[in-house]
Structure formats: C-alpha cells, structure tokens
Amino acid sequence: MKTSGNTILVTGGASGIGRELAERFYAQGNTVIIAGRRQERLDEVAAAHEGIVGYALDIADPDSIDAFAATVVRNHPELNVLVNNAGVMMFEDLTRSRDLSDADATIATNLLGPIRLTNALIDHLTTRPDAAIVNVTSGLAFVPLVSTPTYSATKAAIHSYTVSLRDVLKGKVEVIELAPPAVQTELTPGQSTRAGYMPLNDFMDEVMALFSQQPTPAEILVEKVGFLRFAEAEKRFDETLATLNDFARQAQKSGN
Template identity: 90%
Template structure:
C-alpha cells in the first residue's frame, strides 16, 4: 500500500484508533474521509485538518451503508483505500439466559457492517489504481476475552473473512489486516487510562512504521500483539487464554 497520494475512507474516524489513522495518513499527504454516527464529532476533526471531510454513517444499518457509499463515490470518485475500523465492544454474561440485543448489535456493527460496506464499494475499488482495503480486527480474534465473547467472535470472523478477501482480490486490491492489542482508547469505559494497556500514541507510532514498509505486511502486528496472534501456533493457547483473561479482569477491577 502506498502511503501518500491516496483518498482514504476511515470508518469510526472521529475517535480512538480511527481518528489516529485518519490524522496520521492525512499528515502523510492523503485526502481522508472519515465516517461515524455523530456528524458533530466528525466535524470537529475535519475543522482542524484541511483535507479531512466527514460523513455520517450508521455502520449497523444496511440502508445507511448503501446511501453513504453512493454519496462517497459520487463526491470522491478518486477513493482508493477503505479502512474498516468502526466497532463496538460490549461485556456479556454467558452464565445465564439474557437479552441478546448487545450480541446482535455487535455482530451487525463489527462483522456485517464491514462486509456490507466492502460489498458496496468493491466494484469501484477494483477500478482504482493502488487500491487497498484495511480491516481492523483485534488480538482477541486469536485468543478471546471471555467477558466480551461476541466481540472476540466477530473479530475472529473478520480475520477469516480478510484471508478470503485477500485471496479473492489478489492482483486487484491489496488487503491488509490490522490487529491491535489492548490499546488505551475509549472502546470500553475507563480503557483510555487503564494500566497495562498500550498507549495509543505508542501503538500508532509502531503501526505507521509498519505501514511504511515495502511491501506492506499483509498483517500489521505491533510487537505486543504477538503474544495473542501466535499463541496457538506456538502451542501455548491455554495458558495464554488464562493469562489474558486474568489480566483483563484485574485491570477492570483496578
């Protein structure tokens, strides 16, 4: 993936990792489109960056995705990079029967959303030079967090989907997976200051250095996420599962 001269769409681009990706790619000489549910938050980012524009999008709503894709392609036909970053993480109790609204919302946002948006844009992207799709998954795609089972499952599914997409689009669109470790963002309440989580700035410094490599790695993996990514291959899955879940529980409890 080339690092400048692109027109890049970042979903979930008003905060956290999405905002950092938008701002850092913009600083490298790219036009950046950010999308999210709250227009006012998008406008706050765009107001301080000439060359960033924001459009409202409900990534869980198929009709919103179709209308958004049509608008973006009409106003920005030069778009050649899609970064599927928007996501939600909700805690769930699997030990009792419960309302599954949170699980269903997580699947709609984290899995169906990027699949639908990619589908809406794929015919256009395959016509563009230097086209790329970046799917943001998680280290939890490889070792799940028991307290957020549907989140972990959607990220595992997106990892698998990305592998298939990469093979299907070989020679047409570059497909990259970005799998973060636990990062200090507001993905969950209190996470932005949680001890033991990777500072957002440090994470992004490492991510952008990996994006600058030629060729771009198929998987953007900062050093800290390797503990999760390679747990099964290194035959230490069970102790890693226990360690990760114990660490996360203690971190949430303070």
C-alpha cells in the same frame, strides 16, 4: 499500499484508533474521508484538519451503508483505500439467559458492517489504481476475552473474511489486516487510562512504521500483539487464554 497520494475512507474516524489513522494518513499527504454515527464529532476532526471531510454513517444499518457508499463514490471518485475500523465492544454474561440485543448490535456493527460496506464499494475499488482494503481486527481474534465473547468472535470472523478477501482480490486490491493489542482508547469505559494497555500514541507510531514498509505486511502487528496472535502456533494457547483473562478479571475488580 502506497503511503501518500491516496484517497482513504476511515470508518469510526472520529475517535480512538480510527481518528489517529485518519490524522496520520492525512499528515502523509493523503486525502482522508472519515465516517461515524455522530456528525458533530466528525466535524470536530475536520475542523482541526483542513482537507479531512466527515460523513455520518450508521454502519449497523444496511440502507445507511448503501446511501453512504453512493454519496462517497459520487463526491470522491478517486477513493482507492477503505479502512474498516468502526466497532463496538460490550461485556456479556454467558452464565444466564439474557437479552441478546448487545450481541446483535455487536455482530451488526463489527461483522456485517464491514462486509456490507466492502460489498458496496468493491466494484469501485477494483477499478482504482493502488486500491487497498484495511480491516481492523484485534488480538482477541486469536485468543478471546471471555467477558466480551461476541466482540472476540466478530473479530475472529473478520480475520477469516480478510484471508478470503486477500486471496480472491489478489492482483486487484491489496488486503491488509491491522490487529491491535489492548490499546488505551475510549472503546470501553476506563480503557483510555487502564494500566497495562498500550498507549495510543506508542501504538500508532509502531503501526505507521509498519505501513511504511515496502511491501506492506499483509498483517500489521505491533510487537505487543504477538503474545495473542501466535499463541496457538506456538502451542501455548491455553496458557495465554488463562493469562489474558486473569489480567482482565483483576483489572475489573480494581476498577481499572
């Protein structure tokens, strides 16, 4: 993926990792489009960076995706990079029967959303030079956090989907996976200051250094996520699963 001269669409671009990606790609000389549910938050980012433009998008709504994609292609025909970043993370109790609305929303946002948006834009992207798709997954795609089972499952599914995309689009569109570790963002309550999570700025410094490599790695993996990414290959999956979830339980008890 080239580092400048792109027109890049970042979903979930008003906060957290999405905003950081948008701002850092913009600083490298790219045109950047951000999308999210709340127009006022998109406008805040755009106001701080002349040249970034924001469009409201409900990534869980198929009709919203189709209308959004048509608008973006019409207004920005140079679009050549899609970053599927928008996502939600919800805690669930699997020990009892429950309302599954949280699970439904997680699947619609984290799994069907990227699939639908990629589908809506793929015919356009395959006509563009230097086209790329970046799917943001998680270290939890490889070792699940059992208190967020649907989130972990959707990220595992997008990892698999990305492998398929990369193979079938070879020679047409570069397909990259960005799998973060636990990062200090607003993804869940209290996460932005949680001890043991990677500071957002440190994470992004490492991510952008990896994006600058030529060729761009198929998987953008900061050093800290290797503990999860390679757990199964290194035959320590069970140990890693226990360590990860023990840490999460202790953090929850302490209110962190």
